Amino acid sequence: MSPCAASFIPALRRFLCAALLLPSCMLAMAEGSGASGRVPKPVLEAARGGQCVEDAAYMRRNHMQLLKHQRGDTLRGGIRTGKYSLKTCIDCHASASTNSVNTSAGDFCQSCHNYAAVSLDCFGCHASKPAANQVAKAPDQLNQPQVKP
Ligand code: HEC
Ligand code: HEC
Numbered sequence: 001m002s003p004c005a006a007s008f009i010p011a012l013r014r015f016l017c018a019a020l021l022l023p024s025c026m027l028a029m030a031e032g033s034g035a036s037g038r039v040p041k042p043v044l045e046a047a048r049g050g051q052c053v054e055d056a057a058y059m060r061r062n063h064m065q066l067l068k069h070q071r072g073d074t075l076r077g078g079i080r081t082g083k084y085s086l087k088t089c090i091d092c093h094a095s096a097s098t099n100s101v102n103t104s105a106g107d108f109c110q111s112c113h114n115y116a117a118v119s120l121d122c123f124g125c126h127a128s129k130p131a132a133n134q135v136a137k138a139p140d141q142l143n144q145p146q147v148k149p
């Protein structure tokens with residue numbers, strides 16, 4: 001290989017890196033910093049009392065799995081007394097001002113999910129307030145007999 005080609009190839013590679021990779025890096029960085037600047041940090045309103053079903057650090061990481069297991073137990077096994085029922089979460093975590101976990105940006109579940117860019121479909125069916133905490137009409141695909149009035 002001639003000395004000329006030997007120095008040309010790394011230079012070409014650097015040029016391609018700069019031309020192709022850098023813009024996507026910068027875009028990713030811009031999106032990253034933009035997001036942390038725009039999305040307010042979650043403000044978690046204190047629970048109404050008592051103790052959580054597990055300790056807070058555990059809940060922070062694992063509540064989604066707990067809820068999904070509980071749902072599986074209910075839908076497949078008909079168990080409705082579970083410790084991790086969605087209803088109990090709402091009874092303790094509904095906001096004092098909105099009476100909901102998911103109605104306004106400051107509500108317990110909502111504020112954290114906004115921050116983490118998680119959107120839940122749960123409250124399309126499940127009430128997010130303790131007062132009228134009934135599951136809405138089950139769609140046909142769930143094929144779930146309604147035992148509640
Ligand atoms: C399409 C409607 C629908 C959606 C969406 C939905 N559920 Fe349910 N869910 C139901 C029905 C119906 C039951 C059965 C209620 C019963 O028979 O007691 C149920 C039961 C449950 C239960 C067990 C009962 C309880 O109160 O704990 C949990 C937990 C649960 N769902 C969690 C969730 C979570 C978490 C989400 C979102 C990721 C979700 N559900 C989304 C309809 C829905
Ligand atoms: C008897 C009341 C009670 C019940 C029921 C309850 N919690 Fe909690 N939860 C608390 C308390 C108290 C804390 C500690 C933080 C506080 O004081 O708000 C907490 C903390 C948490 C945290 C951590 C918040 C943080 O500090 O980062 C999450 C997440 C959470 N709960 C989710 C749930 C979910 C999901 C359910 C239902 C499966 C649930 N909780 C049921 C009272 C409750």
Ligand code: HEC
Pocket residue numbers: 042044060063064067089090093101108109110112113116118119120122
């Ligand atoms: C401390 C912050 C925090 C709080 C408070 C919190 N969540 Fe979450 N939640 C998260 C994060 C982060 C994820 C996404 C985790 C992942 O992607 O693995 C998540 C995911 C979920 C999921 C799974 C969504 C999916 O589609 O897979 C459910 C269901 C859920 N949360 C329910 C709740 C409910 C109900 C409450 C209020 C009682 C709540 N969360 C409160 C941080 C929180």
